Amino acid sequence: MDISVQNLSKSFGPKRVIENFSAVFREGETTCVMGPSGCGKTTLLFMLMGLIAPDMGTVEGVPERKSAVFQEDRLCESFSAVANVRLVCDKNTDEHTIREHLTAIGLGDSLFVPVSDLSGGMRRRVALVRAVLAPGETLFLDEPFKGLDDKLKGFVISYVKTRAKGKTVVLVTHDEDEARVMGGNMIRMERRITPTDS
Amino acid sequence: MFAALLLWQILSMLLAQKLLLVSPIAVAVRLAELVVTAPFWNSVAFSLLRITAGFFLALVAGIVLAVIAGHVKVVEILLWPYMAAVKATPVASFIILSLIWLGSRGLSVLIAFMMVLPIVYTNILHGIRSTSPKLLEMAGLFGVSRVRRMYYIYIPHLKTYLLSACGVAIGLAWKAGIAAEVIGIPSGSIGERLYEAKIYLSSADLFAWTVAVVLLSVLFEKLFVHLIKIAYTRMEKV
Structure with a gap:
């Protein structure tokens, strides 16, 4: 619609x-x-x-x-990138898919680092993956x-366009x-x- | 620390009256004599169990009430006069009233509970109120469940408020709990030992038991705060 x-x-x-x-x-x-x-x-x-x-x-x-990406990242600071994405996912999205998306966007080395320790660009990408993987069309x-x-x-625009x-x-x-x-x-x-x- | 002990020793030597100011060495010797006796540990267990029970009951009740009040304004309004009254009422009034109602054995449980409840409630409620509205807005938009909001947003945010509340409340629970025991004199409690020290004018016993209470309070606080931090670290590693 x-x-x-x-x-x-x-x-x-x-x-x-x-x-x-x-x-x-x-x-x-x-x-x-x-x-x-x-x-x-x-x-x-x-x-x-x-x-x-x-x-x-x-x-x-x-x-x-x-789902949305706001002007601010709006991430749960003490949790990892994986946990932040998991927050919004339903049961149909498994851990492997979350890791695969984060790796595809260049965060493979920082999957379990608290997002408070990530750079601005990395945090932005976590927010993008969270929005892309959240259920909803x-x-x-x-x-x-x-x-x-x-x-x-x-690179990130290409990821969003594809996913x-x-x-x-x-x-x-x-x-x-x-x-x-x-x-x-x-x-x-x-x-x-x-x-x-x- | 060493300087304070040295000053205390010098003052006690200058006064040269054990009743007025016993020396730190005499206190240490008396404490060493006490800790090898079974009655010492029985008294410690008696007071420790009751004061920690009162503390934990208040911790749970304070958190539950704050969570409800944080989401239902009318509950906060209804609870406000009770919390204000508990905070303002002299602890001695509670102790005497509790003695009349409950007797002396469970006295320190209730007094520790009454002292800790408003501190935990106020801190946690303040924490809930100051949770990032932008994070909550995000969670609402994504349709995040209440349980997940609690786990990912509220509980991490409440960490500093919880630690702050516990830091203040544990010391207060011990102070008020022991004061209640001194007034109620439940048999086998630390309060009874302090009361006996007063009756027999034994400054060494008074100081030795006071040191024991301070150590118990500090150790309990350090241990509890450490356990909370471990729990948070594990939770955030998911």
């Missing part, structure tokens, strides 16, 4: 961040939401995920089971490749290159922070 948003509006205090926004995110396809910082991309994504309620408008078609990615160097970024194939992916980014390499549909948002009373 496609995810569709109709006439979404959202304000924070006097600032209107999103106004009358409508879009469709096709089932099983990747949609990149592009736009400059502060244009409301993350707000839109949070409304899609059900973490923020819109002031007006509707969001339809978001399934119960979903919808993936919300908020600047997921932030903090990765160019060489690693290409999330067939899932509905909503990628928020302000990086044209990331959106181009990820492919799929494109939605552009413009900066629209205006006082609500104007």
